[in-house]
Ligand SMILES: Nc1ncnc2c1ncn2[C@@H]1O[C@H](COP(=O)(O)OP(=O)(O)OP(=O)(O)O)[C@@H](O)[C@H]1O
Ligand SMILES: O=P(O)(O)OC[C@H]1O[C@H](OP(=O)(O)OP(=O)(O)O)[C@H](O)[C@@H]1O
C-alpha cells in the first residue's frame with residue numbers, strides 16, 4: 001500500500017481531490033473522512049492539513065504527498081519535490097506600503113510578517129539582511145495597517161488582496177510556487193504508478209486533440225504551426241493529394257492554432273478533449 005498525504009482543506013484540496021478522482025482513485029465520501037483505503041489501487045489516503053503534509057512525508061510516516069512548493073520549503077522537511085502539478089500557481093513576495101520599500105535590501109532592521117517564516121529567514125540570510133520576523137497564521141496583508149509589521153512576505157496570485165490593503169510588491173520574487181507531488185524515496189514502485197497516473201491527468205487537462213484535412217503540398221506549413229506532442233499523425237485521405245492530420249496541442253493555444261491552420265489552408269478543423277492519457 002502506498003501511503004499518500006492529501007490536503008484536507010484550503011486552496012489545494014479541491015483540485016488535488018479532482019486530480020486523484022480523474023486518476024481513477026477512490027475519493028472520500030464526505031469532508032470529515034480522514035483516511036480512505038483504496039484496496040483496488042493499493043493506496044491509502046490520509047487527509048491532512050496542507051501545512052503538515054511535508055512533515056509527515058519527510059518523517060517517513062507516509063510515503064508521498066500533495067502540497068505546495070512554498071509549504072514544502074517552509075517545513076524544513078527532508079521530503080523532496082517529484083514534480084509540479086500545474087495548479088495553485090502563485091508567487092511568494094515581499095510587499096509593503098506603496099512607495100516605502102524599493103528592494104529587499106531596504107528590509108534591514110524592519111518587522112516582516114509572514115506565515116512562511118523559515119522561507120523568509122533563509123532568503124534574508126542568503127542576502128545578508130537581518131530583520132525581525134512576525135509569524136502569523138493568515139490574512140497577513142492586514143498586519144501592516146494594524147501596526148504589527150512594517151512589511152509582509154506572502155502568497156500573491158492576482159495581487160488583489162495586497163492592493164486592497166494599500167500594499168505593493170517590491171524586490172525579486174522569493175519563490176514561484178504551485179502544487180507539487182512530494183516523496184521521501186519510500187515505495188518507488190508505488191510512487192512511479194501514482195506519478196504516471198497524475199501525468200496522464202495533467203496531459204488530459206492541459207492538451208486537446210486537433211484534427212484537420214489539408215492538401216499535402218501545404219502539410220509542412222501546417223506541421224510548422226503545430227508539431228504535436230511527439231509527432232503528428234498523418235493519414236491519407238480518399239481525396240487525391242490530401243491528408244488528415246492529428247496533433248496534440250496545449251489547450252490554451254487552441255484558437256491561435258486553429259486560426260493559423262485555417263490561414264495555411266487546413267479545413268474541417270476539429271478539436272476534441274482528451275479523456276485520459278498515458279504517454
Ligand atoms: N490565492 C492563491 N492562489 C494560488 N495559490 C494559493 C493561493 N492561496 C494559497 N495558495 C497556495 O495554497 C497553499 C496553501 O494552502 P493552505 O490550504 O494552507 O492555504 P489557504 O488556501 O490559504 O488555506 P487557509 O485558509 O487555511 O489559510 C500554498 O501552496 C499556497 O501557495
Ligand atoms: O493575490 P491574490 O489573488 O489576492 O491571492 C493571494 C491571497 O490568497 C491567499 O489568501 P487566503 O484566502 O488563503 O487567506 P489567508 O491569508 O488567511 O491564508 C494568500 O494567502 C493571499 O492572501
Ligand SMILES: [Mg+2]
Pocket residue numbers: 138139
Ligand atoms: Mg491561506
